[in-house]
Amino acid sequence: MREKGRRQAVRGPAFMFNDRGTSLTAEEERFLDAAEYGNIPVVRKMLEESRTLNVNCVDYMGQNALQLAVGNEHLEVTELLLKKENLARIGDALLLAISKGYVRIVEAILSHPAFAASGRLTLSPCEQELQDDDFYAYDEDGTRFSPDITPIILAAHCQKYEVVHMLLLKGARIERPHDYFCKCAECAEKQRHDSFSHSRSRINAYKGLASPAYLSLSSEDPVLTALELSNELAKLANIEKEFKLGKILRAPFMKFVAHAASFIIFLGLLVFNASDRFEGIATPPNVTVIDFPRQIFRVKTTQFTWTEMLIMVWVLGMMWSECKELWLEGPREYILQLWNVLDFGMLSIFIAAFTARFLAFLQATKAQQYVDSYIQESDLSEVTLPPEIQYFTYARDKWLPSDPQIISEGLYAIAVVLSFSRIAYILPANESFGPLQISLGRTVKDIFKFMVLFIMVFLAFMIGMFILYSYYLGAKVNPAFTTVEESFKTLFWSIFGLSEVTSVVLKYDHKFIENIGYVLYGIYNVTMVVVLLNMLIAMINSSYQEIEDDSDVEWKFARSKLWLSYFDDGKTLPPPFSLVPSPKSFVYFIMRIMNFSKCRRRRLQKDLEMGMGNSKSRLNLFTQSNSRVFESHSFNSILNQPTRYQQIMKRLIKRYVLKAQVDKENDEVNEGELKEIKQDISSLRYELLEDKSQATEELAILIHKLSEKLNPGMLRCE
Incomplete structure (x- = not known):
């Protein structure tokens, strides 16, 4: 009730x-x-x-x-x-x-x-x-x-x-x-009456045709049928008007264009950030300029401009993209691509430069806070400040070599050079510049091979010349070879003909030392300039000739590698938009949470064997029904034995159906079976109640009949 x-x-x-x-x-x-x-x-x-x-x-x-x-x-x-x-x-x-x-x-x-x-x-x-x-x-x-x-x-x-x-x-x-393009009366009427319903019916039909369940059970060769259906759907995708814009935006070429445009904008910001110094600086290194008398000079020089802030945002976006790529590919695959190493090094130097700049800004801000809190005079030039505070009022010519701002500027310059060298990554997309970029890459490889022999010879002569002239510091015409640093400079620039012969001349009459210096210096120039340098030129020429002979093949191969890097999933949004969480990221996050919860429930499941048994019984039902269908064709099957390909395909279909059923049962965690048990219990309850009511009625009838038989007997006794 x-x-x-x-x-x-x-x-x-x-x-x-x-x-x-x-x-x-x-x-x-x-x-x-x-x-x-x-x-x-x-x-x-x-x-x-x-x-x-x-x-x-x-x-x-x-x-x-x-x-x-x-x-x-x-x-x-x-x-x-x-x-x-x-x-x-x-x-x-x-x-x-x-x-x-x-x-x-x-x-x-x-x-x-x-x-x-x-x-x-x-x-x-x-x-x-x-x-x-x-x-x-x-x-x-x-x-x-x-x-x-x-x-x-x-x-x-x-x-x-x-x-x-x-x-x-x-x-x-x-x-x-x-x-x-069918023009039959049925299609024309559906298209005219309700084009949306007509398109929806076609989509639903193709979804059913492409279903693994229908393909595997309705076709003798599901692989061939799937390929034919895929070809038909690919043609329809080019004809149908729906979702064309989404297809274009998801194309790898659009991803390449978006990332290239983002990087060009980043390079433009780097150039624009230095545009105020193209014609020189207004403040010489020995001059300080402040906005008001109580301002510390370094507060003005360490502040970030809006252009630098945009550059920082771009760098953070690129760093986030690189971290995601490192996480997805793994360290080994990531390092195998040299462009990834270049990107990571460039971004690391950028971050180090901005970190040093930020430290300099914090130090200058603390000095300004000290002045605002403890100095009462209106003009700092009339006040004697503590040395650690006074340092931040000095002009650039008095800064320490280890000053964070100087380190920041040096690292920033290196990062800018690496940023512009990153343009070579997209050059293979162009037919004219692609072969040149490939030649440059081979040349760099030859230079690195040559560097092994070059460093060995260079170190030998650098240490030898330093040992020879280290005792004559201040006793030479120029300071060459008197220190390790001077030895390196002299020998390095002599490769390009920028060192003087007088580098080995002494002020004293020590002819033996001078003669040994002349001999060693001459042997070095002959070995490095005449032999090794010409050997390097020959290696570069040989590499370029190899690429030039197969320039078309080399360029197409390099271009294919470039395109394939944009075919993979991920890196959809270019920097700095990659910092913004996309709806896809939220969906993946929710799916991971759901998968984690399913894994936990799957570990707690104790009746997996029962699920496997059900799957096997269903497979037996499938095979038995198939045998009933083909019994009528037994005579034809004897005459036409199935080929080996058909037998293999049938086995593959059975394995696929079995695996799909097992996976589905494991995912559902027997929720359907629990619901079925609840419904059976409910039905059993009503059946028991009905049996009880019937038994009660039968008992009442028996009691009534018994009372009727007993009443006449009692009357006779009376």
């Missing part, structure tokens, strides 16, 4: 959702209650005894008893209702059972005589409505399924392998849509 009262309270305003329905009678209320909650005895009794019951009555949502029973997975109630004649909305119940994956209910509905008519399973609700109003209750305002969905299309969308197999045995097929 409590459930009935609750249902009456819910079903009261039926006219709100169902304009065809009227207020339900008490009998209909009880009937719908029993169908929804699985009260098998009440449903059976009302179907057998009631003459006024309308089995097609609907609730406030427009659902009849069959739909309520199917939606709550009451198989016995569904079987009782299907025995009733003139039952409506059988097609809706079938679609509902398919969407929920109730295989036994689907099998029971398919055995109904209504499906004996040919073509019933291939018609959509919209097409069926023109022939039979009772099979589908299609409602344009609030239907659960699209009007063009057929049972087999829905089963294919939901990846229900058992249902697809049953429908295929019944003769159901997914009709391939007509050609896009």
